[in-house]
Amino acid sequence: MTATADVIIIGGGVMGSSAACNLLSDGLDGRLVVFERDPVHERSSTGLSAGGIRQQFGYRDNVLFSRYSVGFFERFGELMAVDGEAPEIDFRQKGYLILAGEDGLAALRRRYELQRSLGVEVSLLTPEEAQARVPHLSLEGIAAAAFCPRDGYLDPYAVMAGYEKKARSLGADYRAEAVVGVTRERGRVAGVVTAGGEQMLAPIVVNAAGPWAGEVGTMAGVEVPVVPVRRHVFTCKIPAELDYELPMVVDPSGVFVRTETGGRILTGRADPEEPAGFNFAPDRSYFLDVIWPALAGRLPLLDRVGLERFWAGLYEVTPDHNAIIGEHPDLPGFYLIGGFSGHGMMQAPAAGRALADLILKGRYEAVDATPYCLERFARGELIHEETVI
Ligand SMILES: Cc1cc2nc3c(=O)[nH]c(=O)nc-3n(C[C@H](O)[C@H](O)[C@H](O)COP(=O)(O)OP(=O)(O)OC[C@H]3O[C@@H](n4cnc5c(N)ncnc54)[C@H](O)[C@@H]3O)c2cc1C
Structure with missing residues:
Protein backbone atom coordinates (compact mmCIF):
# COMPACT_ATOMS: atom_id res chain seq x y z
CA MET A 1 0.00 0.00 0.00
CA TYR A 68 9.78 39.63 13.20
CA SER A 69 12.38 36.95 13.91
CA VAL A 70 14.15 38.93 16.66
CA GLY A 71 10.84 39.33 18.50
CA PHE A 72 10.27 35.61 18.08
CA PHE A 73 13.74 34.61 19.30
CA GLU A 74 13.27 36.80 22.38
CA ARG A 75 10.32 34.57 23.30
CA PHE A 76 11.57 31.34 21.78
CA GLY A 77 11.76 29.42 25.09
CA GLU A 78 8.20 30.30 26.01
CA LEU A 79 6.79 29.74 22.50
CA MET A 80 8.58 26.43 21.85
CA ALA A 81 8.18 24.90 25.32
CA VAL A 82 7.05 21.29 25.34
CA ASP A 83 5.49 19.88 28.53
CA GLY A 84 6.71 22.93 30.44
CA GLU A 85 10.31 22.44 29.26
CA ALA A 86 11.62 25.56 27.50
CA PRO A 87 14.48 25.21 24.98
CA GLU A 88 17.56 27.34 25.68
CA ILE A 89 18.91 29.02 22.53
CA ASP A 90 21.43 31.33 24.23
CA PHE A 91 20.26 34.45 22.36
CA ARG A 92 22.86 37.02 23.36
CA GLN A 93 21.74 40.48 22.32
CA LYS A 94 25.13 42.15 22.36
CA GLY A 95 24.37 44.16 19.23
CA TYR A 96 25.83 44.45 15.75
CA LEU A 97 28.32 47.27 15.19
CA ILE A 98 28.61 47.89 11.45
CA LEU A 99 31.57 50.08 10.53
CA ALA A 100 31.79 52.23 7.41
CA GLY A 101 34.58 54.14 5.70
CA GLU A 102 34.07 57.37 3.77
CA ASP A 103 32.96 55.39 0.69
CA GLY A 104 30.31 53.50 2.63
CA LEU A 105 28.95 56.46 4.56
CA ALA A 106 26.04 57.41 2.28
CA ALA A 107 24.82 53.81 2.15
CA LEU A 108 25.13 53.42 5.93
CA ARG A 109 23.00 56.56 6.42
CA ARG A 110 20.44 55.37 3.90
CA ARG A 111 20.11 52.01 5.62
CA TYR A 112 19.89 53.71 9.00
CA GLU A 113 16.98 55.90 7.79
CA LEU A 114 15.18 52.86 6.35
CA GLN A 115 15.68 50.77 9.50
CA ARG A 116 14.51 53.59 11.76
CA SER A 117 11.42 54.11 9.61
CA LEU A 118 10.59 50.42 10.15
CA GLY A 119 10.94 50.66 13.93
CA VAL A 120 14.45 49.22 14.41
CA GLU A 121 16.30 50.66 17.42
CA VAL A 122 19.47 51.43 15.47
CA SER A 123 21.80 54.39 16.17
CA LEU A 124 24.33 56.17 13.99
CA LEU A 125 27.62 56.57 15.84
CA THR A 126 30.68 58.71 15.33
CA PRO A 127 33.97 56.79 15.23
CA GLU A 128 34.66 57.85 18.82
CA GLU A 129 31.23 56.63 19.97
CA ALA A 130 31.94 53.29 18.30
CA GLN A 131 35.25 53.14 20.13
CA ALA A 132 33.49 53.83 23.42
CA ARG A 133 31.60 50.56 22.83
CA VAL A 134 34.68 48.62 21.74
CA PRO A 135 37.68 50.25 23.43
CA HIS A 136 40.29 48.26 21.46
CA LEU A 137 38.84 49.32 18.09
CA SER A 138 41.22 51.01 15.64
CA LEU A 139 39.49 53.96 13.95
CA GLU A 140 41.77 53.86 10.92
CA GLY A 141 39.60 54.52 7.84
CA ILE A 142 36.33 54.62 9.82
CA ALA A 143 33.91 57.48 9.11
CA ALA A 144 30.86 56.26 11.07
CA ALA A 145 29.14 53.17 12.47
CA ALA A 146 25.65 51.85 13.04
CA PHE A 147 24.71 49.95 16.18
CA CYS A 148 21.58 48.05 17.08
CA PRO A 149 21.52 46.65 20.63
CA ARG A 150 18.77 44.08 19.98
CA ASP A 151 20.87 42.31 17.35
CA GLY A 152 23.22 39.56 18.49
CA TYR A 153 23.79 35.85 18.06
CA LEU A 154 22.41 32.52 19.21
CA ASP A 155 22.92 28.78 19.10
CA VAL A 227 23.68 26.86 -5.59
CA PRO A 228 25.96 25.86 -2.69
CA VAL A 229 28.88 28.18 -1.88
CA ARG A 230 31.50 27.38 0.76
CA ARG A 231 31.79 29.72 3.74
CA HIS A 232 34.23 29.56 6.66
CA VAL A 233 33.94 30.12 10.39
CA PHE A 234 37.01 30.37 12.64
CA THR A 235 37.23 30.42 16.43
CA CYS A 236 40.32 31.64 18.28
CA LYS A 237 41.53 31.98 21.85
CA ILE A 238 41.74 35.66 22.78
CA PRO A 239 44.34 37.51 24.83
CA ALA A 240 43.36 37.90 28.49
CA GLU A 241 43.32 41.72 28.24
CA LEU A 242 40.05 41.67 26.32
CA ASP A 243 37.90 41.66 29.44
CA TYR A 244 34.56 42.68 27.83
CA GLU A 245 32.23 41.06 25.30
CA LEU A 246 32.47 42.20 21.72
CA PRO A 247 29.25 42.86 19.84
CA MET A 248 29.29 41.48 16.29
CA VAL A 249 31.74 43.94 14.73
CA VAL A 250 31.52 44.11 10.93
CA ASP A 251 34.57 45.70 9.32
CA PRO A 252 34.33 47.49 5.94
CA SER A 253 36.55 44.65 4.60
CA GLY A 254 33.67 42.25 5.28
CA VAL A 255 35.46 40.52 8.16
CA PHE A 256 33.16 40.01 11.13
CA VAL A 257 34.14 39.17 14.70
CA ARG A 258 32.32 38.63 17.96
CA THR A 259 32.96 37.12 21.33
CA GLU A 260 32.39 33.38 21.55
CA THR A 261 31.95 31.48 24.79
CA GLY A 262 34.99 30.29 26.76
CA GLY A 263 37.36 33.22 26.20
CA ARG A 264 37.22 32.98 22.44
CA ILE A 265 36.27 35.00 19.40
CA LEU A 266 34.35 33.81 16.36
CA THR A 267 35.27 35.34 13.02
CA GLY A 268 34.87 34.93 9.26
CA ARG A 269 34.24 36.64 5.97
CA ALA A 270 32.25 35.71 2.88
CA ASP A 271 34.79 35.34 0.07
CA PRO A 272 33.27 36.92 -3.07
CA GLU A 273 35.66 34.84 -5.23
CA GLU A 274 34.51 31.47 -3.85
CA PRO A 275 33.17 29.28 -6.68
CA ALA A 276 29.90 27.37 -6.32
CA GLY A 277 30.21 23.72 -5.33
CA PHE A 278 29.73 21.18 -2.57
CA ASN A 279 33.07 21.91 -0.93
CA PHE A 280 33.16 21.32 2.83
CA ALA A 281 36.98 21.32 3.15
CA PRO A 282 38.06 24.26 5.32
CA ASP A 283 41.09 26.25 4.23
CA ARG A 284 43.36 27.39 7.06
CA SER A 285 45.27 29.73 4.74
CA TYR A 286 42.10 31.82 4.28
CA PHE A 287 42.38 32.75 7.95
CA LEU A 288 46.10 33.47 7.79
CA ASP A 289 46.07 35.41 4.51
CA VAL A 290 42.74 37.25 4.62
CA ILE A 291 40.97 37.24 7.98
CA TRP A 292 43.80 37.62 10.42
CA PRO A 293 45.44 40.71 8.81
CA ALA A 294 42.08 42.53 8.69
CA LEU A 295 41.25 41.47 12.24
CA ALA A 296 44.58 42.59 13.64
CA GLY A 297 44.27 45.88 11.76
CA ARG A 298 40.83 46.63 13.22
CA LEU A 299 41.45 45.27 16.73
CA PRO A 300 45.25 45.35 17.14
CA LEU A 301 44.98 43.38 20.38
CA LEU A 302 43.86 40.40 18.29
CA ASP A 303 47.27 40.31 16.65
CA ARG A 304 48.03 37.56 19.19
CA VAL A 305 45.00 35.30 18.77
CA GLY A 306 45.52 31.57 18.53
CA LEU A 307 43.43 29.77 15.91
CA GLU A 308 41.60 26.87 17.58
CA ARG A 309 38.77 25.48 15.44
CA PHE A 310 37.62 26.17 11.94
CA TRP A 311 35.07 24.67 9.62
CA ALA A 312 33.34 25.24 6.31
CA GLY A 313 29.64 24.98 5.54
CA LEU A 314 27.52 25.95 2.57
CA TYR A 315 25.54 29.10 1.96
CA GLU A 316 22.50 28.42 -0.25
CA VAL A 317 22.83 31.13 -2.84
CA THR A 318 20.29 32.48 -5.36
C1 LIG B 1 29.30 28.90 7.67
C2 LIG B 1 27.91 29.49 7.72
C3 LIG B 1 27.68 30.61 8.51
C4 LIG B 1 26.39 31.15 8.57
N1 LIG B 1 26.16 32.21 9.40
C5 LIG B 1 24.90 32.71 9.50
C6 LIG B 1 24.63 33.76 10.42
O1 LIG B 1 25.51 34.25 11.12
N2 LIG B 1 23.35 34.21 10.51
C7 LIG B 1 22.35 33.70 9.73
O2 LIG B 1 21.21 34.16 9.85
N3 LIG B 1 22.58 32.72 8.85
C8 LIG B 1 23.83 32.21 8.71
N4 LIG B 1 24.08 31.21 7.84
C9 LIG B 1 23.00 30.76 6.95
C10 LIG B 1 22.02 29.85 7.66
O3 LIG B 1 22.70 28.98 8.53
C11 LIG B 1 21.24 29.09 6.61
O4 LIG B 1 20.62 30.03 5.74
C12 LIG B 1 20.16 28.22 7.20
O5 LIG B 1 20.68 27.40 8.20
C13 LIG B 1 19.54 27.37 6.08
O6 LIG B 1 18.65 26.44 6.67
P1 LIG B 1 17.96 25.35 5.75
O7 LIG B 1 17.07 24.60 6.64
O8 LIG B 1 17.42 26.01 4.54
O9 LIG B 1 19.17 24.43 5.22
P2 LIG B 1 19.92 23.24 5.98
O10 LIG B 1 20.20 23.57 7.37
O11 LIG B 1 21.09 22.87 5.11
O12 LIG B 1 18.86 22.07 5.95
C14 LIG B 1 18.52 21.41 4.76
C15 LIG B 1 18.44 19.94 5.09
O13 LIG B 1 17.92 19.25 3.98
C16 LIG B 1 18.45 17.94 4.01
N5 LIG B 1 18.30 17.36 2.68
C17 LIG B 1 18.80 17.85 1.53
N6 LIG B 1 18.43 17.08 0.50
C18 LIG B 1 17.66 16.09 1.02
C19 LIG B 1 17.02 14.96 0.45
N7 LIG B 1 17.06 14.71 -0.87
N8 LIG B 1 16.33 14.12 1.27
C20 LIG B 1 16.27 14.36 2.61
N9 LIG B 1 16.90 15.40 3.20
C21 LIG B 1 17.57 16.25 2.41
C22 LIG B 1 19.89 18.17 4.40
O14 LIG B 1 20.45 16.99 4.96
C23 LIG B 1 19.78 19.31 5.39
O15 LIG B 1 19.81 18.88 6.73
C24 LIG B 1 25.34 30.61 7.79
C25 LIG B 1 25.58 29.48 6.99
C26 LIG B 1 26.86 28.93 6.96
C27 LIG B 1 27.10 27.72 6.11
Missing part, protein backbone atom coordinates in the same frame (compact mmCIF):
# COMPACT_ATOMS: atom_id res chain seq x y z
CA THR A 2 1.32 3.47 -0.85
CA ALA A 3 1.70 5.75 2.17
CA THR A 4 0.02 9.14 2.15
CA ALA A 5 0.52 12.47 3.87
CA ASP A 6 -1.04 15.91 3.62
CA VAL A 7 2.27 17.76 3.60
CA ILE A 8 5.76 16.38 2.96
CA ILE A 9 8.78 18.52 3.80
CA ILE A 10 12.15 17.60 2.30
CA GLY A 11 14.84 18.76 4.75
CA GLY A 12 14.67 19.08 8.52
CA GLY A 13 17.08 22.01 8.96
CA VAL A 14 15.91 25.25 10.51
CA MET A 15 13.66 26.08 7.52
CA GLY A 16 11.96 22.70 7.26
CA SER A 17 11.45 22.56 11.00
CA SER A 18 10.23 26.16 11.28
CA ALA A 19 7.76 25.47 8.46
CA ALA A 20 6.62 22.21 10.10
CA CYS A 21 6.14 23.85 13.46
CA ASN A 22 4.24 26.82 12.02
CA LEU A 23 1.99 24.61 9.90
CA LEU A 24 1.04 22.40 12.83
CA SER A 25 0.62 25.16 15.38
CA ASP A 26 -1.44 27.22 12.90
CA GLY A 27 -3.97 24.46 12.43
CA LEU A 28 -2.82 22.06 9.71
CA ASP A 29 -5.40 19.33 9.91
CA GLY A 30 -3.61 16.27 8.63
CA ARG A 31 -0.42 14.29 8.45
CA LEU A 32 2.92 16.08 8.07
CA VAL A 33 6.09 14.14 7.30
CA VAL A 34 9.61 15.61 7.33
CA PHE A 35 12.33 13.68 5.47
CA GLU A 36 15.85 14.41 6.72
CA ARG A 37 18.70 12.25 5.45
CA ASP A 38 21.32 13.69 7.85
CA PRO A 39 19.51 13.74 11.20
CA VAL A 40 22.64 14.72 13.17
CA HIS A 41 23.04 17.68 10.78
CA GLU A 42 26.72 17.11 10.19
CA ARG A 43 26.55 18.96 6.87
CA SER A 44 23.39 21.00 7.03
CA SER A 45 23.90 24.77 6.85
CA THR A 46 22.04 25.18 10.10
CA GLY A 47 24.43 22.90 11.99
CA LEU A 48 27.45 24.81 10.63
CA SER A 49 26.05 28.33 10.96
CA ALA A 50 27.57 31.25 12.88
CA GLY A 51 24.17 32.18 14.35
CA GLY A 52 24.38 35.95 13.85
CA ILE A 53 21.04 37.77 14.14
CA ARG A 54 20.66 41.31 12.83
CA GLN A 55 17.99 43.69 11.68
CA GLN A 56 20.44 45.96 9.91
CA PHE A 57 19.65 45.33 6.27
CA GLY A 58 19.27 47.63 3.27
CA TYR A 59 16.21 45.99 1.73
CA ARG A 60 12.89 46.74 3.37
CA ASP A 61 11.52 43.21 3.59
CA ASN A 62 14.78 41.81 4.92
CA VAL A 63 14.54 44.34 7.75
CA LEU A 64 10.93 43.34 8.40
CA PHE A 65 11.70 39.61 8.30
CA SER A 66 14.55 39.97 10.78
CA ARG A 67 12.50 42.26 12.97
CA PRO A 156 21.63 27.71 15.64
CA TYR A 157 21.52 24.01 16.48
CA ALA A 158 19.42 24.70 19.57
CA VAL A 159 16.95 26.75 17.51
CA MET A 160 16.55 23.95 14.98
CA ALA A 161 16.25 21.32 17.72
CA GLY A 162 13.69 23.49 19.53
CA TYR A 163 11.56 23.76 16.40
CA GLU A 164 11.87 20.04 15.72
CA LYS A 165 10.91 19.04 19.25
CA LYS A 166 7.89 21.32 19.17
CA ALA A 167 6.87 20.07 15.70
CA ARG A 168 7.14 16.45 16.85
CA SER A 169 5.04 17.25 19.92
CA LEU A 170 2.37 18.61 17.57
CA GLY A 171 2.41 15.43 15.49
CA ALA A 172 5.15 15.86 12.87
CA ASP A 173 6.59 12.56 11.70
CA TYR A 174 10.38 12.94 11.18
CA ARG A 175 11.91 10.26 8.95
CA ALA A 176 15.70 9.79 8.79
CA GLU A 177 15.67 9.04 5.07
CA ALA A 178 16.76 10.61 1.81
CA VAL A 179 14.23 11.62 -0.81
CA VAL A 180 15.47 10.57 -4.25
CA GLY A 181 12.47 11.44 -6.38
CA VAL A 182 9.58 13.91 -6.51
CA THR A 183 6.57 12.57 -8.40
CA ARG A 184 4.03 14.47 -10.48
CA GLU A 185 0.55 13.72 -11.69
CA ARG A 186 -1.64 15.75 -14.03
CA GLY A 187 0.70 18.72 -13.87
CA ARG A 188 0.79 18.83 -10.06
CA VAL A 189 3.20 17.52 -7.49
CA ALA A 190 2.05 14.09 -6.31
CA GLY A 191 4.54 12.94 -3.66
CA VAL A 192 8.05 11.61 -3.15
CA VAL A 193 10.12 8.45 -3.49
CA THR A 194 12.67 7.63 -0.78
CA ALA A 195 16.09 6.01 -1.08
CA GLY A 196 14.54 2.89 0.48
CA GLY A 197 12.11 2.71 -2.46
CA GLU A 198 9.05 3.85 -0.51
CA GLN A 199 6.52 6.01 -2.33
CA MET A 200 4.55 8.55 -0.36
CA LEU A 201 1.74 10.58 -1.89
CA ALA A 202 0.93 14.13 -0.81
CA PRO A 203 -0.75 17.11 -2.49
CA ILE A 204 1.88 19.44 -1.02
CA VAL A 205 5.65 18.92 -1.07
CA VAL A 206 7.95 21.55 0.44
CA ASN A 207 11.53 21.87 -0.80
CA ALA A 208 13.48 22.87 2.33
CA ALA A 209 16.68 21.18 1.25
CA GLY A 210 19.02 24.13 1.90
CA PRO A 211 22.10 23.98 -0.35
CA TRP A 212 20.60 20.89 -2.04
CA ALA A 213 17.40 22.76 -3.06
CA GLY A 214 18.54 22.89 -6.70
CA GLU A 215 18.98 19.09 -6.75
CA VAL A 216 15.53 18.57 -5.26
CA GLY A 217 14.14 20.92 -7.92
CA THR A 218 15.76 18.75 -10.59
CA MET A 219 14.08 15.67 -9.04
CA ALA A 220 10.76 17.47 -9.49
CA GLY A 221 11.60 18.48 -13.06
CA VAL A 222 11.70 22.22 -12.37
CA GLU A 223 14.44 24.78 -12.02
CA VAL A 224 15.23 26.02 -8.50
CA PRO A 225 18.10 28.50 -8.81
CA VAL A 226 19.99 27.76 -5.58
CA PRO A 319 21.07 34.87 -8.24
CA ASP A 320 20.42 37.88 -5.98
CA HIS A 321 21.56 36.28 -2.67
CA ASN A 322 18.09 36.50 -1.17
CA ALA A 323 15.49 33.90 -0.31
CA ILE A 324 12.94 32.13 -2.45
CA ILE A 325 9.62 31.53 -0.69
CA GLY A 326 6.35 30.40 -2.27
CA GLU A 327 4.80 27.93 -4.67
CA HIS A 328 6.79 27.01 -7.76
CA PRO A 329 5.03 28.68 -10.73
CA ASP A 330 5.63 25.61 -12.96
CA LEU A 331 4.53 22.94 -10.48
CA PRO A 332 1.42 23.50 -8.35
CA GLY A 333 1.74 22.04 -4.86
CA PHE A 334 5.56 22.25 -4.88
CA TYR A 335 6.63 24.94 -2.38
CA LEU A 336 10.04 26.51 -1.85
CA ILE A 337 11.66 27.87 1.29
CA GLY A 338 15.35 28.29 0.63
CA GLY A 339 18.24 30.28 -0.79
CA PHE A 340 18.81 32.41 2.29
CA SER A 341 22.54 32.87 1.73
CA GLY A 342 24.10 34.10 4.99
CA HIS A 343 20.88 35.24 6.63
CA GLY A 344 18.79 32.10 7.05
CA MET A 345 18.97 31.78 10.81
CA MET A 346 17.76 35.32 11.27
CA GLN A 347 14.92 34.85 8.78
CA ALA A 348 13.77 31.36 9.78
CA PRO A 349 10.92 32.33 12.13
CA ALA A 350 9.43 34.79 9.62
CA ALA A 351 9.98 32.48 6.64
CA GLY A 352 8.34 29.48 8.31
CA ARG A 353 5.43 31.60 9.38
CA ALA A 354 4.96 33.09 5.91
CA LEU A 355 5.03 29.70 4.21
CA ALA A 356 2.53 28.25 6.68
CA ASP A 357 0.14 31.16 6.05
CA LEU A 358 0.46 30.71 2.29
CA ILE A 359 -0.21 26.95 2.44
CA LEU A 360 -3.02 27.11 4.99
CA LYS A 361 -4.77 30.35 4.01
CA GLY A 362 -3.61 30.94 0.46
CA ARG A 363 -2.17 34.34 1.35
CA TYR A 364 0.45 36.00 3.54
CA GLU A 365 -0.77 37.37 6.85
CA ALA A 366 1.81 37.77 9.62
CA VAL A 367 4.63 38.70 7.24
CA ASP A 368 4.57 39.37 3.51
CA ALA A 369 6.91 37.13 1.52
CA THR A 370 5.64 38.25 -1.92
CA PRO A 371 8.97 39.93 -2.81
CA TYR A 372 10.76 36.58 -2.35
CA CYS A 373 8.74 34.79 -5.04
CA LEU A 374 10.66 32.77 -7.62
CA GLU A 375 9.00 34.68 -10.45
CA ARG A 376 11.10 37.77 -9.68
CA PHE A 377 14.10 36.28 -11.52
CA ALA A 378 12.16 35.81 -14.77
CA ARG A 379 10.74 39.32 -14.44
CA GLY A 380 14.19 40.78 -13.85
CA GLU A 381 13.05 42.19 -10.51
CA LEU A 382 16.06 41.14 -8.47
CA ILE A 383 16.31 42.14 -4.82
CA HIS A 384 19.13 44.56 -4.15
CA GLU A 385 20.56 43.91 -0.69
CA GLU A 386 23.93 45.53 -0.05
CA THR A 387 24.57 43.86 3.32
CA VAL A 388 24.91 40.18 2.54
CA ILE A 389 27.62 39.23 5.02
